[in-house]
Each structure stands twice: as C-alpha cells, then as structure tokens.
Amino acid sequence: MVTAIFGISMILSYFFSKSIPALNTISNELMTWGKIMSAFALFLGATTMTVSHIRKVQGKDPKERFLSSWLIILIIVFSVAGILFEPTVGSYALWYNVVAMGIGISTESLLAFYIMVAAYRAFRFKTVESSLLMISCFITMFWSAPVGAAIWPGITELGNWLMNVPNKATTRGIILGIAVGTISLGIRMIMGKETAYLGGEE
C-alpha cells in the first residue's frame, strides 16, 4: 500500500506537477525523505562492512585476519583523524590522497594487463560471432587512437559508421527493452505483486 501510494504520487507529479502544485510539494518532500534514507544507507553499508571484517578478524584464516585487521585500522584511523582534523586540507588530505589515489589508480591500471592477456587468448577466428567481435574490436581500437588515422585515414569514417549504425541500432533496442522491463517491474511493485525488495520470495 505504501509503495503504491508513493509510486503513484511520484508518477503523477512527474506529468502533472506544473498544473497541480500540490503534487510538486508532495514529490519534493518524498525526494527529501529519499535523500535522507540514501545518506543513512551509506552509513549502514559502512557499518555492516566493518562488522563483517571484525568477524573475519575473529576467524581462523590467517590471511583474512591480516587483511581485515589492516582494513579496520585504516577505517578507524581515517575516521577519527577526519573528525578531529580538517579533512580537506593539510596532512590528512595528503595522506588520504596518497593512499586512496594510489590504491585506486593502481587497481585500475592492472586492468590494462589483464585485458591484453584476455584479448590475446580469446580473440580467435573460431566462430562467425567471435570473428565479427574481433574485427569490430580492431576497428574500434584503431579508430580511438591517433595512430589508426595515421596508418589509414579511412579508419575514422569506418569507426564513425560502426558507432552510428550497428552500435546505435542495437543499443537503442537494448535501451527500449530495459525501459519496458523497468515499467513492468514498477507496475508489479505498485500492485504489490513484486516483494523481492521487501525480502520476500522472487
């Protein structure tokens, strides 16, 4: 019932808020509630993760205990230091930038090596589909790097065609399919037939 009332209110306000100002007021209030719950969900997620790692520290696997201990120490140190000191300037910001930026960028950089090995192992002329995938991969690779146009100027036109014709057509189909699925899921939730989000059976 609550889902139905809130869902229908938001749908009506999206289409009729300019002609019925009361709907605008209701939707703004609901969105404020939603923002508060989202912010609390972030806090809840961090707390749940910390509790999960505390349990791992109490477990038997030495590798898990080490990694979880290290994570909990980082959480405590940065949280306490962030509350006591100004988090956007000075030593705290320097340490945060060095640790977070270093770890984040390093993790992303590893992808380059894994993708290279995966491409070398997977892109083979085994089937028609894999061959088409490999050919489009080659076109996209050289279309997106300046060396492609330096080797053959026509790659720009070919890459643009690949993006604007086959890619656009198939992606539009996928977008429409997702939209239809989202609408049907929303209707099921409003009618009370979908209870998975409440922890019920799917």
Add this chain to the structure above:
Amino acid sequence: MSIAHKLGNLDRRIIYVFIFLSVIWPLLSPIGLPIEVLPYTTGLYDAIEELPAGSTVVMSYTWGQTELPWAKSPTKAVTTHLLSRDINVIFLTYGVTGPWAIEYTFANVPLISEKEYGVDYVNLGFIAGGEMAYAAVANDMWEAVAGRDYYQTELEDIPLMTNIHDAGDVDLVITVTGGGDNPAGHLRQWQVPFGTPVAIIVYGVLFPANVPYFPEQILGIINGIRGGAEYEALIGAPSAGTSWMDAISAAHIVMAFFIILGNVAYILEKMEKR
C-alpha cells in the same frame, strides 16, 4: 611442443613486459601524432561557444580517485573553457568521492585562481540518492542541498545562486561519470521536464552506450582520454590528455600485434592437426 602451440600459449609475463614498455616509452619520448576531433566532442565545444557570458552551467561529478586517469584531462579542459568564457559554474556531485574530485579540479585548473568563489563558481557538495538526487536538484536546488553549499555557507549569501533555483534556470548541465545510468538519468530528470541541454563526459567503455542519444538529446559526448585530448586541441591548451594519446596508440599497436600472433598460432595449430 610445436612452435604454433608455443606462440598460442605465450607466458603472460612476456605480454606484460611489452605492454609496460609500449606505455612508458611514448610518455618519456612523445611522438606527437595529430588528433582528429570527432563530432561528439565538437558538439559540446560549440554548445559552450554559443553560451553568452554570464550563463550558468552545472558540472555534476560522479567520479573519484579511481577515475582520475581518464577524467582529469576532459574535466580540466572543459572547466578551463567555461571559465575563460566568463560562464558561471555550479559544481556538485552524486558520488561519495565527488567532493574530492571537485577540490582536485579547483586545485588543478589555473583559471580558478582568477575567479571569485560564490560569484563565478560554487561547490554545492555531495547529494545522496542516485536518480532521486538528480530529480531533487532539478526540481529545487536550494532544498536539495538544505540551503547551504559544501563549505556550509548559506545560499542566500552566495550571489551566483540568487537566480538559480531549478533546472530551468540552468543553461547547460555537463555530467562526468564513470559508470551507472547517470547520463540517461539526467535526460529523464533535467532535459525532459525542464528542457535543460545535457552533455556528458564518460569513461571510454560507456561511450558506445550513449551514442544513441547524440546529437538530439545529448549535445556532446567527451570520450575519456581521447575526448579530453580532442578538447585540449580545440581550446589550444595541450596537456595530459594529448601526451597520453601516444601511449594509447602504442598500447593498441601492441594489442593488435598479439591478437594477430594468437590467430596465426591458432591457424597453424589447426593445420598441424590435419
């Protein structure tokens, strides 16, 4: 073990070494290949060129430290272009690492030091809630940020925000994202109800998924590092993006070489089995 089998099952460490060298060498010794500017980038550039001085643009960030390698170049180039045309910029973020990204932009765009906070640009900070947050900001910006900016200054004391209350008061929204439904969410919550033009700066992987919206719904798509390098060429300020394109070119050549090598090995193995 035949040569074909060895070629098709190279030790991955050999590939790692080639990739490492192909990326490092052009960074140390740039080649300077010309970069062709594509229509996806000129779409945003032309849109900003057509905005009169004093217009207001919202830069909405959903990126952080992990996305820095691809986001640094385009965000710096676009922010520099906006400020050089005396366009007011409202920075806000929907990601938890966004406040860091906004502060990083302030520290790395030299033109910021010539502008006045609160008059030429403002930081509204983080708004939680995903697409609900996009809708909340679009419908009532003041209410969405509880009437204060990121530094807890009342919006009434910020001259830039005096006439900016909803998406209808904004001339362009540029969203920078490394994932999720952020671009389409802005189309649904900003463009459809209020008619606000939308442009995006996205990670390369997200580029094909957003091409269907170009150019009717999304004015311009900046495609990661490549888009950043193109934008730097357009504004005449080559920087990180331009220098990194040589490394990307070299890496792609190495990747093509290994793919061809793998297929040659595969064909030779099939011929041996016959």
